[in-house]
Amino acid sequence: MTYYIIISLILGLLALFFAFLFTRGVEKHYDWSRTVPRMVWPGMLLGSICLIWSAYHGCIMLEGELSRFHIWVKLLVPITVVLSYFFLDYLTARALGGFMILAANFLLHESFAQATFARGFYAVVCLLLGTAGLFLVGTPWRLRQALELAGQRPRLRYTLGIFFVVCAASLIIQPFFRSVL
Numbered sequence: 001m002t003y004y005i006i007i008s009l010i011l012g013l014l015a016l017f018f019a020f021l022f023t024r025g026v027e028k029h030y031d032w033s034r035t036v037p038r039m040v041w042p043g044m045l046l047g048s049i050c051l052i053w054s055a056y057h058g059c060i061m062l063e064g065e066l067s068r069f070h071i072w073v074k075l076l077v078p079i080t081v082v083l084s085y086f087f088l089d090y091l092t093a094r095a096l097g098g099f100m101i102l103a104a105n106f107l108l109h110e111s112f113a114q115a116t117f118a119r120g121f122y123a124v125v126c127l128l129l130g131t132a133g134l135f136l137v138g139t140p141w142r143l144r145q146a147l148e149l150a151g152q153r154p155r156l157r158y159t160l161g162i163f164f165v166v167c168a169a170s171l172i173i174q175p176f177f178r179s180v181l
Helices: 002-028 030-038 041-061 064-087 091-113 119-138 141-152 154-176
Strands: none
Touching: 002 030, 002 091, 002 141, 002 154, 030 091, 030 141, 041 064, 041 091, 091 119, 091 141, 091 154, 119 141, 119 154, 141 154
8 A cells, every 4th residue: 555655646646747747847847848758867766666676566466487598687777777778769758658657557556455446537647657658768859859849838838847846746645545435
């Protein structure tokens, strides 16, 4: 239950960050908001956490005779962190997408296991953010393009801001309420 609330709060704060980035960020701090997807050190930090989380789940799937590969999975995490520093661009966008995917997967399961109130809406929010995370991992430059487009079109800017605020409210508030059924 504690991990469920913590991860939901973190993903909710991330949604609030996206709401800020798409509204005030592109309006008041346009140059800074365009550099966020390409920042290296925030991406390295969050990406390392995501890689450790993924390696944990990868080791769980390797059971029985395949458990001998656990050491290789654990050794690949620091190697991948170092190689991503040198060979990947848009590290922060990719890391944010990876975190959104991992968190959405975890939160979908836990929302039904913990009998969260209005878990259907919560599940839709998680699926939308997880799908957005898939796009961030696959095409991270789209975040920068979306920020540039939001800077040019105020209607899109506020639509995305409202969307992310609704997602953040759901992720921050709903885990504290359980269904009575």
